[in-house]
Amino acid sequence: xxxxxxxxxxxxxxxxxxxxxxxxxxxxxxxxxxxxxxxxxxxxxxxxxxxxxxxxxxxxxxxxxxxxxxxxxxxxxxxxxxxxxxxxxxxxxxxxxxxxxxxxxxxxxxxxxxxxxxxxxxxxxxxxxxxxxxxxxxxxxxxxxxxxxxxxxxxxxxxxxxxxxxxxxxxxxxxxxxxxxxxxxxxxxxxxxxxxxxxxxxxxxxxxxxxxxxxxxxxxxxxxxxxxxxxxxxxxxxxxxxxxxxxxxxxxxxxxxxxxxxxxxxxxxxxxxxxxxxxxxxxxxxxxxxxxxxxxxxxxxxxxxxxxxxxxxxxxxxxxxxxxxxxxxxxxxxxxxxxxxxxxxxxxxxxxxxxxxxxxxxxxxxxxxxxxxxxxxxxxxxxxxxxxxxxxxxxxxxxxxxxxxxxxxxxxxxxxxxxx
Numbered sequence: 001x002x003x004x005x006x007x008x009x010x011x012x013x014x015x016x017x018x019x020x021x022x023x024x025x026x027x028x029x030x031x032x033x034x035x036x037x038x039x040x041x042x043x044x045x046x047x048x049x050x051x052x053x054x055x056x057x058x059x060x061x062x063x064x065x066x067x068x069x070x071x072x073x074x075x076x077x078x079x080x081x082x083x084x085x086x087x088x089x090x091x092x093x094x095x096x097x098x099x100x101x102x103x104x105x106x107x108x109x110x111x112x113x114x115x116x117x118x119x120x121x122x123x124x125x126x127x128x129x130x131x132x133x134x135x136x137x138x139x140x141x142x143x144x145x146x147x148x149x150x151x152x153x154x155x156x157x158x159x160x161x162x163x164x165x166x167x168x169x170x171x172x173x174x175x176x177x178x179x180x181x182x183x184x185x186x187x188x189x190x191x192x193x194x195x196x197x198x199x200x201x202x203x204x205x206x207x208x209x210x211x212x213x214x215x216x217x218x219x220x221x222x223x224x225x226x227x228x229x230x231x232x233x234x235x236x237x238x239x240x241x242x243x244x245x246x247x248x249x250x251x252x253x254x255x256x257x258x259x260x261x262x263x264x265x266x267x268x269x270x271x272x273x274x275x276x277x278x279x280x281x282x283x284x285x286x287x288x289x290x291x292x293x294x295x296x297x298x299x300x301x302x303x304x305x306x307x308x309x310x311x312x313x314x315x316x317x318x319x320x321x322x323x324x325x326x327x328x329x330x331x332x333x334x335x336x337x338x339x340x341x342x343x344x345x346x347x348x349x350x351x352x353x354x355x356x357x358x359x360x361x362x363x364x365x366x367x368x369x370x371x372x373x374x375x376x377x378x379x380x381x382x383x384x385x386x387x388x389x390x391x392x393x394x395x396x397x398x399x400x401x402x403x404x405x406x407x408x409x410x411x412x413x414x415x416x417x418x419x420x
Contacts, residue, residue, distance in 0.1 A: 021048035021373040022345045024201055024316045025100050028063050032089045032096035035059050035381070035388055041097075044390055047375040049342045049365055052351040052390075053358055054379035055411050059388030060351040062379075064318050066098045067202055067349065070145060074192055074199040079154050082147055095157075099144040100198070106314075110197050119193055128190055143195045158191040201315040203307045248309035256305065256333045257298055258283050297325035301334070308337060313345030322350045323357040335360030339368050355413045362395035362416065371395045378407035 027045045032038035044063055054060030072081040085091045102110070109115070116125035146157040250262045261281035278291040280298075291299065307317045319338075323331050335357060342348050342365075352358065358376065365374035377390040378401075391404040397416050399405050405417045 020345060021342050021369050022314060022347065023048055023103050024106060024198070024314060024347050025067070026103050027101040028066050029099040029101070030062065030066050030097070032092070032094055033066060033098055034062055034087055034089065035386055036062070036089060037385055037387055038089055038092060038094045038096070040387070042388065042390070043101075044377065045375065046347070046349060047373055048347050048369065049339065049361065049374040050347075050349045051358065051361055051374070051376045052349075052379055053353070053376060053408065053411075054351070055353055058379045058381060060353070060377075060379040061320050062388055064320050064349055064351055067100075067316070067318055070098060070100060070143075070195075071199040071202040073145060073156055074158075074195045077156075077189075077192060079147055079156050082154055084147075084149075084154065088147070093149045095146045095149065097144060097146050102143065102198070106198070110194065115197065116194070120190065124190065128194070143191070143198060145195075156188075156192065158188045158195060203311065203315060203317050245309070249306060252305040252308045252337060253280070255337055256301065256330055259298075263288070297327075297330070300325050301330075304334075308341050311341055311344075311346040316347040316349065317341070319348070319350040322352040323354040328356050331356050332360045336364050339364035342373070343369050353411065355408075355411075355415055358413075359397065359416050362397055365395040376404075378404040380407045380410075 023046060025046055027043055029041050029043035030036045031041045036042045042062075046063075050063075052060040052063060069079075069081050069087070073079050084093070088094065088096050111129070113125060113129060116128055119125070120128070144158065147154050246262055253262055254260050257280075259280040260283060263279050263281075279288040280291060280294060281287070282289050291302065304317075304319050304322075307319075311317055322334075326334065331354070338348055338350070339361065350357075350361075362374070362376065365371060371394050374395045376393050376395065378393065380389050380391070381387070382389050391401060391407055393399045393401040393404040399408060399417050408417050
């Protein structure tokens with residue numbers, strides 16, 4: 001079954017009606033994670049659109065990696081994507097900490113009594129609510145994950161007041177956990193379960209399916225030797241219907257790439273196994289070709305296009321190294337599609353090293369969502385310890401912040417740093 005551009009009118013359905021830009025997460029704070037020393041906390045504010053700009057090994061992907069790690073860890077209930085030698089600053093056996101500040105409206109929704117009683121018996125739900133009263137009075141809430149060394153492995157400790165327990169007193173936290181282990185770890189497990197609601201709204205689809213932990217594949221593999229087959233099956237199982245998936249995906253495929261028609265191949269191969277695939281209609285030859293035969297740019301971009309197609313208001317999309325392998329025209333179209341998605345209430349966080357990506361996102365932000373809903377960071381490394389430094393600037397071109405301009409010009413940027 002195939003779909004052509006005529007079906008794109010379906011995109012005007014109620015579920016795609018435009019909403020106001022919004023934030024699932026207001027800020028991310030990290031300490032002892034990757035290039036951030038254990039002795040300090042780096043906290044970065046997020047907007048409905050957040051763009052990190054930097055060169056190779058600058059730390060521009062730090063926040064995206066922290067968000068991805070939070071989602072993977074909480075959904076699995078254990079640190080599946082955490083590698084101490086990579087993720088703990090300089091490999092030190094000290095608990096790295098990652099925290100996520102939530103807007104009040106998200107906090108009220110996640111920690112409502114209705115939501116808690118859905119997860120726990122009434123007495124447990126009331127106990128959790130009591131634990132939160134003090135935090136609510138402070139008008140500050142941060143789901144916080146601590147990666148605690150334990151024998152030959154790590155475990156996660158979830159809590160909600162990083163300034164009391166986590167930043168300056170991780171030894172105190174460890175002592176509390178050890179002295180009151182049953183109570184503390186029980187509350188931690190309860191909070192981890194509640195955090196799943198947040199983590200489920202963070203959408204990150206790596207290009208290589210094998211990067212996904214087993215817990216997130218969702219369905220049995222079709223062919224262990226063909227990760228693309230599993231990927232397609234995951235996509236088919238994740239959305240309401242085949243038609244819905246194709247129509248939504250085609251909207252973005254046709255908007256950003258030359259392809260104007262798409263179809264899914266679903267059949268039964270020998271041995272009862274599913275045969276799955278995606279075909280695109282070659283506009284020059286008027287022939288169907290498997291996605292696997294398409295160019296590297298299309299395959300690299302597909303995960304992001306799928307995220308855009310499936311995004312719902314209140315969720316978040318992560319995109320690392322935006323613009324990789326793309327020509328300038330495709331970059332401009334993709335940037336416009338991303339900002340349109342932000343306008344519909346989806347928070348988008350991206351990193352890039354390309355000036356044309358920054359220019360297109362900035363231009364579209366000013367025109368479509370307002371400069372108050374976008375923030376850009378030029379990321380550099382601090383001399384001495386290599387910690388990332390985030391120089392904030394707005395979407396107005398040319399960039400006025402002197403520190404940001406210095407970083408951007410060191411990357412060879414000229415268009416967005418020079419006056420007309």
